[in-house]
Amino acid sequence: MMDRSFMRESTRHFKPYYSPTSDGSLRLDTNTNVLGPNPAAMDALSDLSDIDINQYPNTYSADLRSVLAEFYGLGAENFVTGSGSDEILDVLFKTFTDKGDRTVVPYPSYSIYDYFSELNGGVPVPVDLDADFQLDVGSILAADGKMIVIPSPNNPTGNSFRRSDLLEIVEGTDVPVVIDEAYGEFHHESFIPSVRKYDNLIVTRTFSKAYAMAGLRIGYCVCSPEIADMMTCIRIPYSLNMLSEKAAVAALGDQDFIRRSADMVERNRPMLVEGLEALGFECYPSDANFVLARSPIDHRELVKGLKERGILIRDFGHRRLLENCVRFTIGTDEMNIRVIEACEELTR
Ligand SMILES: Cc1ncc(COP(=O)(O)O)c(C=O)c1O
DSSP states (O other): OOOGGGSOGGGTTOOOOOOOOOTTOEEOSSOOOTTOSOHHHHHHHTOOTTOOTTSOOOTTOHHHHHHHHHHHTSOGGGEEEESHHHHHHHHHHHHHOOTTOEEEEEESSOTHHHHHHHHTTOEEEEEEOOTTSOOOHHHHHHTOOSEEEEESSOTTTOOOOOHHHHHHHHHTOSSOEEEEOTTGGGSSOOSGGGGGTOTTEEEEEESSSTTOOGGGOOEEEEOOHHHHHHHHHHSOTTOSOHHHHHHHHHHHTOHHHHHHHHHHHHHHHHHHHHHHHHTTOEEOOOSSSEEEEEOSSOHHHHHHHHHHTTEEOEEOTTSTTOTTEEEEEOOOHHHHHHHHHHHHHHHO
């Protein structure tokens, strides 16, 4: 009988990733761009006459890396691309951590770091954030990791970390420090220029959030040429398909859409926060396109009630330090009004 005893022992306890049935619901659960699909990417995909799907894509995404290099004023050798930044994270674990190696991650943060660490035979070492959801720099440096991974802005708390704290960590160790800037376009501060100075710094980015292209699975990292070279030896060849690469090149050329998206989030975040706070939610400060809020009613009841009203949000209420918390993607005006009205029905 085929059962889990045949599975690799270290992964037998794994469960499938979050995968709700959405059937037309308003998706405020995955922090994608509520303005809809990236227009430049859609335009690029409407004419595929230059694409020959009978051939492999270029092995290491030379076209995308070249436009990224121009965009950031760095060299193509500073970039590695992947099928989403999740793949980049997996490649980083495969490149730098061996069986039993410790990876230091803040807690609470993006749960996939623990998953990739364990998947690659390593040991995730969570270091609790303080009461303001800021980093405990001393404990992170003292935790003796083979790698340190920190998202800023952080998911699911929404805040970014103090630049001085992140710098202290990068400067305070020789091991690779990964700063995950999946929500970097919503925050006007990035560590990307610092890869010139620090050869242990890796910054990951994605086309899934502000760029509104989650379905095409495109991510990349920016780092020293030495690290990029190591990762290139580990990464699966051809992992970024040619349609996604073409769309990403086009999307990078339309920064107006990215600015509009970030401006909309900045305008609408206070509206959602004020609406929720008036209903008794406790909202945490956010530099991203989502907000973490402690619900005045049971988190399961809230998430279920919203689902019945055709709105998906993400439930974190069962996690330590996030008791009764849920996460809302910031919507357009109409979406925010719909969410607040639905929450009002459920909380009154
Ligand atoms: C902090 C963080 N990093 C990385 C990702 C993964 O993004 P991608 O779609 O590029 O794999 C997410 C997605 O939710 C995220 O929240």
